[in-house]
Amino acid sequence: MSAFGMHGPGQLTGPVVIIGTGLLGASIGLGLRGRNVEVFLSDPSPTNQAVAVDIGAGLPLAELTAKGYDDGAVRLVVVASPPDVTAVVVAEALRRYPHAVVTDIASVKSGILASVTEQASAEELSRYIGTHPMAGREKSGPVAARGELFTSMPWVLCAGPETSPEAREMARTLALDLAATVYEFTPEEHDEAVALVSHLPQVMSSLLASRLQEVGEHSLSLAGNGLRDTTRIAASDPKLWVQILGANAGPMVEILHGVREDLNRLINTLEAPEAPGARLDLAQLMSEGNAGQARIPGKHGGQARSYSWLTVLVDDRPGQIAQLLTEIGEIGVNLEDMRLDHSSGQNVGMVEISVLPSKHDALVEELSKRGWKVLQ
Amino acid sequence: MSAFGMHGPGQLTGPVVIIGTGLLGASIGLGLRGRNVEVFLSDPSPTNQAVAVDIGAGLPLAELTAKGYDDGAVRLVVVASPPDVTAVVVAEALRRYPHAVVTDIASVKSGILASVTEQASAEELSRYIGTHPMAGREKSGPVAARGELFTSMPWVLCAGPETSPEAREMARTLALDLAATVYEFTPEEHDEAVALVSHLPQVMSSLLASRLQEVGEHSLSLAGNGLRDTTRIAASDPKLWVQILGANAGPMVEILHGVREDLNRLINTLEAPEAPGARLDLAQLMSEGNAGQARIPGKHGGQARSYSWLTVLVDDRPGQIAQLLTEIGEIGVNLEDMRLDHSSGQNVGMVEISVLPSKHDALVEELSKRGWKVLQ
Numbered sequence: 001m002s003a004f005g006m007h008g009p010g011q012l013t014g015p016v017v018i019i020g021t022g023l024l025g026a027s028i029g030l031g032l033r034g035r036n037v038e039v040f041l042s043d044p045s046p047t048n049q050a051v052a053v054d055i056g057a058g059l060p061l062a063e064l065t066a067k068g069y070d071d072g073a074v075r076l077v078v079v080a081s082p083p084d085v086t087a088v089v090v091a092e093a094l095r096r097y098p099h100a101v102v103t104d105i106a107s108v109k110s111g112i113l114a115s116v117t118e119q120a121s122a123e124e125l126s127r128y129i130g131t132h133p134m135a136g137r138e139k140s141g142p143v144a145a146r147g148e149l150f151t152s153m154p155w156v157l158c159a160g161p162e163t164s165p166e167a168r169e170m171a172r173t174l175a176l177d178l179a180a181t182v183y184e185f186t187p188e189e190h191d192e193a194v195a196l197v198s199h200l201p202q203v204m205s206s207l208l209a210s211r212l213q214e215v216g217e218h219s220l221s222l223a224g225n226g227l228r229d230t231t232r233i234a235a236s237d238p239k240l241w242v243q244i245l246g247a248n249a250g251p252m253v254e255i256l257h258g259v260r261e262d263l264n265r266l267i268n269t270l271e272a273p274e275a276p277g278a279r280l281d282l283a284q285l286m287s288e289g290n291a292g293q294a295r296i297p298g299k300h301g302g303q304a305r306s307y308s309w310l311t312v313l314v315d316d317r318p319g320q321i322a323q324l325l326t327e328i329g330e331i332g333v334n335l336e337d338m339r340l341d342h343s344s345g346q347n348v349g350m351v352e353i354s355v356l357p358s359k360h361d362a363l364v365e366e367l368s369k370r371g372w373k374v375l376q
Numbered sequence: 377m378s379a380f381g382m383h384g385p386g387q388l389t390g391p392v393v394i395i396g397t398g399l400l401g402a403s404i405g406l407g408l409r410g411r412n413v414e415v416f417l418s419d420p421s422p423t424n425q426a427v428a429v430d431i432g433a434g435l436p437l438a439e440l441t442a443k444g445y446d447d448g449a450v451r452l453v454v455v456a457s458p459p460d461v462t463a464v465v466v467a468e469a470l471r472r473y474p475h476a477v478v479t480d481i482a483s484v485k486s487g488i489l490a491s492v493t494e495q496a497s498a499e500e501l502s503r504y505i506g507t508h509p510m511a512g513r514e515k516s517g518p519v520a521a522r523g524e525l526f527t528s529m530p531w532v533l534c535a536g537p538e539t540s541p542e543a544r545e546m547a548r549t550l551a552l553d554l555a556a557t558v559y560e561f562t563p564e565e566h567d568e569a570v571a572l573v574s575h576l577p578q579v580m581s582s583l584l585a586s587r588l589q590e591v592g593e594h595s596l597s598l599a600g601n602g603l604r605d606t607t608r609i610a611a612s613d614p615k616l617w618v619q620i621l622g623a624n625a626g627p628m629v630e631i632l633h634g635v636r637e638d639l640n641r642l643i644n645t646l647e648a649p650e651a652p653g654a655r656l657d658l659a660q661l662m663s664e665g666n667a668g669q670a671r672i673p674g675k676h677g678g679q680a681r682s683y684s685w686l687t688v689l690v691d692d693r694p695g696q697i698a699q700l701l702t703e704i705g706e707i708g709v710n711l712e713d714m715r716l717d718h719s720s721g722q723n724v725g726m727v728e729i730s731v732l733p734s735k736h737d738a739l740v741e742e743l744s745k746r747g748w749k750v751l752q
Contacts, residue, residue, distance in 0.1 A: 134598060134600060146750075146751045148689060148749050148751060149751060151689060154597070154598050154600075156598065183594075183597060183598065185594070189594070189595070192595065193591075193594070193595035193598050194598065196587060196588065196591055196595060197595060197596065197598050197599045197600070197603050198598070198600065198602060198603070200584060200587060201584060201602045201603045201605075201606040201607070202602065203642065204580050204581075204583065204584045204606060205580075205602075205606055205665065205669075206661060206662055206664070206665025206666075207580065207635055207638050207639060207642075207661075207665070208576060208577060208580045208635075208665075208668075209664075209665040209666075209667075209668035209669040210638060210661070210664040210665050210667075210668045211572060211576060211631055211634060211635065211668060212572065212668035212669070212671050212672065213664060213667050213668045213671070215569075215572055215671075217671075217673075218559075218561070218565070218569070219565070219568065219569035219572060219573060220573065220671055220672060220673055221530070221559060221673060222510060222530050222532065222559065222569050222570065222573050222574070223573045223672050223673060224510060224530075224573070224574065226573075226574060226577045226578065226581075226609045227573050227574070227577045227672060228672060229577075229605045229606070229608055229609070230577040230580060230581050230605070230606050230608075230609065231577070231665075231668070231669045231672065232605055232669075233602045233605070233606065234665035234666065234668065234669040235665075235666060235669045235670070236662070236666075238658075238659045238662035238663050238666065239659070241658070241662050242655050242658040242659045242662065245646065245649075245658050246646075246649045246654065246655060246658060249646040249647070249649035252646050253643060253646045253647055255587055256639065256642065256643050256646070257643070258587060259583055259584075259587065259639065260636070260639055260640070260643065262583050262586060263583060263632065263635065263636055263639065264636070266579065266583075266632065267629060267632050267633070267636065270621065270622075270625040270628050270629045270632070271625070271629055273621075273622045273625035278622065279618050279622060282614075282617070282618040282621050282622060283614045283615070283618045285582060285583075285586070286582055286612070286614035286617050286618065287614050288582070288585075288586040288589060289581065289582025289583070289584075289585040289586050289607075289610035289611075290582075290585075290610065290611060290612075290614065291585075291586075291589050292584075292585035292586045292587060292588035292589045292607070292610065293581075293585040293588070293607045293608075293610040293611045294611070295588050295589070295591075295593075295596055296588065296596060296599050296603060296604060296607065297593075297596055297597060297599060313524060313527060319701075319702070319705040321701050321711065321714075322698050322699075322700075322701035322702040322704075322705055323698075324698075325695075325697050325698035325701060326695070326698040326702070328698075329695040329698055335697065335716075337716050338697075338714075338715075338716055339714075339715055339716075340711075340713050340714055340715075350528075373524050374522075375522045375524055375525060
C-alpha cells in the first residue's frame, strides 16, 4: 500500500483550489467544506465566484496567501470550467501549482487529455487525471449547488498513460468523500460509453421531438407517457450539448452510422409492407430493441431485472398518493419504482408502481381489499 | 336533438356483443357490466372466452337466444380482435346483426375502413364506426382486464364518410360510459397523429435500444435516467407492433424520411465537427428538439407548461417516500409529477418532484427546515 493509499478514502486534505464555480464546481466546494477541507474558489465571472463564496463553497482564491499558503501548498486543483476551455485551464493549473494533483470534470475525456498532453511536461502530466462526475440537474449556476449532488451517482476516473498512482488515488478520494460511486475507464472507453448511454439518447430524443414542431395541436392531444418519456431530455440546454457532441464527434458518428443502417432497413421495409419477409424484418427490429433494453442494469447498479407494474387510480391530490404509499408500506411490499400517469383529461391520477414479480398479485389483492381501484 | 341523442351520455342500452376477449375486449365487458348493460362475449379461443366469462365480463354469446334475444335485437357490437383480422370480423358482424352499430377498437384506422368499405353495403357502412381507445397495459389477456382501464384515457372516434349520426352517438356513449375522454378525428388524421405521438416514439426507442446489444457491461454501468426513460417502451411486444407498424406504413414512412434527413444532417456535421458552421448546425438541431418537446400538452390535457423540479434524498424504503409526500401535502403544495431516481450504486433513493415554478423555492425551504436533504 502506498503512503497515499494509507489515507484511505474519505480523508482528502486541502488546500483545494476549484476553478469554475458553476453548478458542479460550487457543489464540489460545498461538499468538501462540509468535511472541513479548506477550499479556494476562482471563476472568470466575479458574480459566479461571489455567489459561490456566499453559499459557503469556499473562500476567494485571492485569500490563499492571507491564509498562509503559497501556490506550492495546494494539494488538489479541480478544473470545473466549460468543456471547450478545460484543457487550457488544466495546463495552466499544472504550471502554477507545482505540487498539486490537477483534475477536470468535463463530460468528454479523450480530446482534453490529448490537448493537455501537447501542452504539459512529463512531470506535469503525471499529476493530471481527467474525471467525469455524472451528476447534474436541470438548473445551472452556483445558486443551484448542493453538497449532496454527487451522492451515489457515478464518478468516472479516466487516468491517462502518464497519470501517477498518487494522482489517481487523490481523485478517488475526492469522489468517495463526496459519496459518489467510483468507476475506472480509460479516456477512450469512457467516451465510447457515454456516447452510447448518454449522448445517443439525447440525440434520439431531440430527433424525435423535432418532428413535433409542425404537427397540429389536435394530434398532440393524444400524447401519452410513451411520448413524454422518450422526449423528456429533448428539453436539455443546446449550448452545453453543442460542446459535448462536438467534443465526442468520433464515437458518435460511428454509433449513428449503425442507427442509420437500421433506419434505412426500417424505411425500406415500410415502403413495401406487404412484400415477402416484411413482417419478419419488422419483428426482428423490434426484438433487437427488446434485447438491447433488457441489458440496461437495474436499480442500484444491480443486474437487469424485470419488475411487475400495477396501476392504482387516485384522486389528484398529494394526500392520496401519500396514503397509498403508506398503505403499501404497511402491507410490507417494497416499492421498486413509481411514476404518475398523465394521459388524462380528468382530475384522476394514476400511480404506476413496480414491485418484485413475486409480490405483485398479493399487493393487487390487498390494495383492492382496502378499497383502492387497482388496474392490474 | 335526435331520438338517439336524447339518451345522453352514460345510458348505453344492450344487448352488446363483444367479439375478442383479450385485455381490451374483456375490460370493455367488465366496464359495461358494472353499469348493468347486458353483454355477450365471443372469442375464437375458448379459453380466453371462458376466462372473460369467469371474471364477469359478460355471458357466452351462445346464451343470447336463451336470454330471449335474436341477432336483430343486438344494439352494439364491439370488435376487439387483433388488427389484422379486424376488417373481416367487422364485415361479418354488420351482416349478422342487422340492427346493430358495429365498432372496432384497433389502433390503426384508415386501412380497416377501406377494407370494410370494400366488403359492406351502403346500409351496413352507415352502421360502422372505427374507434381507438388509447389504453393498454404491459400485461395482456382477459386476466389483466379491469373495468376502469379506460378511465380518463383518450378514446378516439373515427367516423367514416358513411357513418350515421346514430352510430357516432352510440360510440361516444360507449366511451363516456367507460369514463374515457372522447376525441374525434377522421381515420386519416388519426393514423397520422398516432404515427407521430405513438408509433414514432416506439420506433426511435427501439432503434436506440438496439444499439445497446453489443456494448460491454462496463459501459452500461454508467446508464442513468436519460437512457432508462428513452428506452422504456423498447421493451414492448414485437408481435403487436409488427401489426401496428405494418398497418400504418404510409404515414410512418413519411415521418421517417424527415427523421432520416435530420440524422444525415447530424452525421455530416459530426464528421467535420471543426468545419465552419458545425456548432451552429448542432445548436439548431438541439433547439428544434427543444421546440418540439415544448409543444407536448401538460397534465390533464392542459397547455404545455413547464414545472420546476426538485430532488429529495430519502432512504430507500417506501415509508420514507410516503412521509415525504405527506409533508408536502401538509405544506400545501400540489404535486404535478414525481419520479424515483435510480442512477445509483447505493441504497439511497432520490425522489424527483415537480411543482408549479411559483411554489418551488418555498417548498425547498420548508422541506429543508423539516430536515429533508433537498438537492434543489
